[in-house]
Amino acid sequence: MALGHRVRGHRARAVIGSIAALTALGGLLTGCATDSAESAESTAVEVRPELRALLPGELRAESARIAVGTESGYPPFEYTNEAGRIVGFEIDLFDAASKRLGLKYNFVDMPFKTLLGELYGSNVDALAAAMSDTAERQADYDFVDYYNDSDAIMVPAGNPEGIKALPDLCGRTVAVLTGSTQQEALAQLNTAQCQAKPVNVLQFETDADALAQVQAGKADAELTQWSTGAYNAKQVGSGDVFEVANTEIINPTPLGFVFQKGDVEMVRAYQAAVQSIIDDGTYAEILEKHDLSAGALDKATVNGQ
Structure with missing residues (x-):
């Protein structure tokens, strides 16, 4: 994934209040917007009020909605099924964590190499795109890690x-x-x-x-x-x-949801939400569904720590 450009101005959260507004954003990013209800196929997850309280104040409003960048050509993490829906392991996982927080979202599908730059420029609020958590990327972004891969x-x-x-x-x-x-x-x-x-x-x-x-x-x-x-x-x-071809592990690295550097409340909320679904077994069910149990984490870490 591309390392974001450095043209970020004043931080402005993209809280989307309507599908029409998000569609306009999707056009700006030369991608397409997909409502959360049309994407994820995860099991029902109940809201935890104490976790919802960790979100930034403006995201606790019933109408609040965030834009989440992804690239739908990377199975089994995210891909488009025969019905044209974005599905996959990470889609289900982000959906479950967001449901735990009671937070609505829309995916914005865009080219893989542009994702970090769009987050850096505040055009989306988070990324769910099988992003490797590396020290270089941590200079500009914060990761909530959910999986180990190589x-x-x-x-x-x-x-x-x-x-x-x-x-x-x-x-x-x-x-x-x-x-x-x-x-x-x-x-x-x-x-x-x-x-x-x-x-x-x-x-x-x-x-x-x-x-x-x-x-x-x-x-x-x-x-x-x-x-x-x-x-x-x-x-x-x-x-x-x-x-x-390889039987030996090459470049083991955690993968994570990505947020702007210093977006402390969002990072804390999603870390707590992921840990919550790890603890109650939802995470294990999603992993098993996608045959990815081998890379499971016991703890939802931030920037690998």
């Missing part, structure tokens, strides 16, 4: 090139999502193990476009998040088109 090297089924680890990518062509931490990992690889034989990095606007280069024979591999890679290895075709 990286996957995606190759054609049968792994004809025998790729097993990151150094095996030296001298090869590798596709990657523009602005992602995986792109940064390849850049670091080229300054370290692959100086003599650099990786030829192909950047794409969506993870699906990057993976398609492997299927078309235009790239030897794709570097992506492990959960997304494992999902695609099982789901594309009959599960015989791609495979995850």
Whole structure:
């Protein structure tokens, strides 16, 4: 995900009072807005008044609604189903946490690389986009962590090139999502193990476009998040088109919902809400539904702490 631009002016929360207003915002961001009721498929979650009280005062009003940036091409975290609804693990999780707070929201679907910049510019209030919580990003944003993940090297089924680890990518062509931490990992690889034989990095606007280069024979591999890679290895075709090449863990990193740096009340409220659904078992149910229990957290942390 792109590291936000530095043009933020006066902090102005985007509390959306109507679908019409959010649609206008979606047009501004060249994305589309989706109402929370049309997206998530999570189980019923009751509001906890003591957690709702943690929200900023203006967000406790019955009409309050926040705009949440996402990119709907990254299964199993967020993707568009056959009915045109944005669904997925992170969608269900954000929905459950928001219901616990009694807070309405709308997703604004936009290009992956623009998300942090739109949050930095106060055009959305939060991000739910399988965002890796890194020290570099923490300089400008705060994370409420909800999952542990790592990286996957995606190759054609049968792994004809025998790729097993990151150094095996030296001298090869590798596709990657523009602005992602995986792109940064390849850049670091080229300054370290692959100086003599650099990786030829192909950047794409969506993870699906990057993976398609492997299927078309235009790239030897794709570097992506492990959960997304494992999902695609099982789901594309009959599960015989791609495979995850690495058996060792690469770049383990927490993922989190993202808020503007210093948005203390929102961060505290969502941390408490996520911890609440961890404690009551809702989190485990959502993980199991999406076959992601392996990356479960016991505690909802802020910036990995």
